[in-house]
Amino acid sequence: MAITGVGHSPVYRRPEVPLGPLTLDACRTAVADAGLTADRIDGVACAPRQPVPGRDVTYDGVDHVTADFVAGHLGLATTWRENVGGFLMNSLVAAVSAVGSGLCDHVLVCRSLHGPRARYGVRADAGAPGPAQFDAPYGIFVPGVWAQQWQRYQHLYGTGSREEMAALVVRARANGLLWEHGYWTARGAAPLTVEEYLGARMISTPLCVHDCDIPVHGAAAFVVSGTGHHDLPHPPAYVRGLAPAVHAEGNTLRPWPLEQEQEAGRAVARTLWRRSGFGPADVDLANLYDGFGIIAVVWLEAFGFCGPGEAFGYLAADPVPLNTSGGNLGAGRMHGVPHLMDAVLQVTGRSGPRQVPGAELALVSIGQQSGGGALLLGATPD
Structure with missing residues (x-):
């Protein structure tokens, strides 16, 4: 299987603007990028869920988008369509499975993000049943849970100061300003400096505002195709490995302890390396999910680029090219879209000013460790 259009x-x-028109425009662009016409798309996979379910998320095509909306408004003669729980990773896995099983030839994968007019992370629960009794009354929610993870990391390893995290965040913004679809790029923002980062408004210690991906409103689409098609205008990005997260027993502890996420990440990495036959030394670039900086740090160690507690030293050296599109921190919270899309462009030699010379194998992780997964994209099928 391969990703043939974006x-x-x-x-x-x-x-x-409502999400529906934005999503349809992204889908049309992806289909054209793959050198196809709408009549050749026979599958659609969407992840309609939004980051804050139930808040300002009511109408299909306005504040979320389903596979039925896409297929109906594009007039697609689909043999399969799926609305997948979770986020981009799950819909991508479903599409690869549909193509790999022969159910479909070309599947549209869509991800649309709604930016509600509200304060993100506000808790206004009327009650706290079940496990919620241990966190809802205390306001423990995003982003505070990742502030707790970062503090735990600092306690365990004696590293990970804000000065050290600045290297990751400042680099993400610099890379993001080269990403043509980034929120900051479209607004002509200046590069972020270390001094600005260290002096920024605190959100939940040690998280400052720049450690949190900015919620945005937009859409993206990918075409997943079988590898037997030879009429493509661009080289395909071949799926060389795929490893969704598996929720092990006890993996629903709240609020996502660091050690739980570390083990979940290592489980994803073990599956990916074993099934693909590759390892971290084979990777030319790594686009690691970074809704908050500590998530990328945990992924970096889980994949074996460095040992536990060594990520900040690794980042200070000369690491593998990391988050070449800026990721979520540098481009806006598009839930793994910039990570995946630029990996496709990198291995097909179409990444413009971000291009890593000779990039043949890209690692992508999408989502947090216990709720996302990872894949490898290659310039060649084997």
Whole structure:
């Protein structure tokens, strides 16, 4: 299987435009990028769920988008369509499975993000049943849970100061300003400096505002195709490995302890390396999910680029090219879209000013360790 086409909408801070038209435009771009016409798309996989379910998420095509909406409005004669729980990783796995089983030839994978007009992370629960009784009354939610993980990391390893995290965040913004679909790029933002990072408004110690990906409103689409098609205008990005996260027993502890996420990440890495036959030394670039900086740190160690507690020293050296599109921190919270899309462009030699010379194998992780997964994209099928 391969990703043969990509498409991205404009990105807004708030819902100035309904998600439906943005998603359809991204889908049309992806189909054209793959050298196809709509009549050749026979599958659609969407992840309609939004980061804050139930808040301002009511109408299909306005604040979320389903596979039925896409297929109906594009007039697709689909043999399969799926609305997948979770986020981009799960819909991608479903699409690869549909193509690999012979159910479909070309599947559209869509991810649309709604930016509600509200304060993100506000808890207004009327009650706290079940496990929620241990966190809801205390306001423990995003982003505070990742502040706790970062503090735990500092306690365990004696490293990971804000000065050290600055290297990751400042680099993400610099890379993100080269990503044409980034929120900051479209607004002509200046590069972030270390001094600005260290002096920024604190959100939940040690997280400052720059440690949190900015919620945005936009859409993206990918075409997943079988590898027997030879009429493509661009080289395909071959799926060389795929490893979704598996929720092990006890993996629902709240609020996502660091050690739980570390073990979940190592489980994903073991599966990916074993099934693909590759290892970290084979990777030319790594686009690691970074909704918050500590998530990318945990992924970096889980994949074996360095040992536990060594990520910040690794980042200070000359690591593998990391988050070449800026990721979520440098481009906006598009839930893994910039990570995956630029990996496709990198291994097909279409990444423009971000291009890593000779990039043949890209590692991508999407989502947090216990709720996402990873894949490898290659320039060749084997």
